[in-house]
Amino acid sequence: MRRRALWALLCCACLPDSAALACTARIEGGQRVESTHYELAYRPHPTPVVVGQHFALDVIVCARAPHDRVAELRVDARMPDHRHGMNYRPSVTDRGGGVYRVEGLMFHMPGRWQYVFEVRDARGTERLTQDHWLR
Numbered sequence: 001m002r003r004r005a006l007w008a009l010l011c012c013a014c015l016p017d018s019a020a021l022a023c024t025a026r027i028e029g030g031q032r033v034e035s036t037h038y039e040l041a042y043r044p045h046p047t048p049v050v051v052g053q054h055f056a057l058d059v060i061v062c063a064r065a066p067h068d069r070v071a072e073l074r075v076d077a078r079m080p081d082h083r084h085g086m087n088y089r090p091s092v093t094d095r096g097g098g099v100y101r102v103e104g105l106m107f108h109m110p111g112r113w114q115y116v117f118e119v120r121d122a123r124g125t126e127r128l129t130q131d132h133w134l135r
Contacts, residue, residue, distance in 0.1 A: 025062040025098075033130045037068050038119050040128055044105075051110050051134060054088075057102040061119060074118040075102045077132075081112055110134050 025032060030043030042059045049055050061070055073092055078085040090104040107113050117128040 025060045027058060027060060030058070031130060033115075033117065033128045035119070035126050035128045037064050037121070037123075037126055038062065038070070038128065039064065040117055040119070042115070042117075042130075049107060049132070049134060052106065052108055054104060054106045057105065057115075059100040059102060059117070061098045061100070063098075069121055070098065070119055071122065072118075072120040073100050074120070075100075075105075076116045076118075077105060077107065077113050078116060079109070079111055080114055107132075107134050 025039040025041035027041040027043045029047070030041045032039065032041045034040070039062045040059060042057045045056045045058065057075065059073065059075070061073060063069070073094070075090055075092055076085060086106060087108055088104050088106050090102050093101045093103070095101060111134060113132045113134055115130045115132060117130075119126045119128065
């Protein structure tokens with residue numbers, strides 16, 4: 001099942017430029033977040049995320065216009081109510097075609113966390129955020 005889901009992600013991400021406008025980032029069982037120029041979908045592994053345990057994210061990024069090109073994806077997480085982030089710096093692996101694997105994340109306490117996805121391109125950086133409540 002996991003292989004099939006990853007294959008579906010790769011097929012969507014590898015659409016030719018003419019189909020880029022039709023690309024909608026989706027991951028089975030995942031969350032979506034949108035910005036002006038990008039759509040992003042992600043899913044944590046393992047699920048559910050547990051306090052004090054490392055986890056990873058599968059991420060797919062789709063451009064809304066064919067001329068938009070992701071140069072780099074950075075991922076972090078923070079607790080806005082506490083004004084601090086994670087104790088770990090995650091690593092992002094570009095798997096090609098808009099598919100990424102983020103490893104080394106850990107939420108060290110319960111509460112409201114916020115994923116921060118930074119998509120860098122020729123224009124600059126576009127930041128997408130998504131809340132995650134951890135109990």
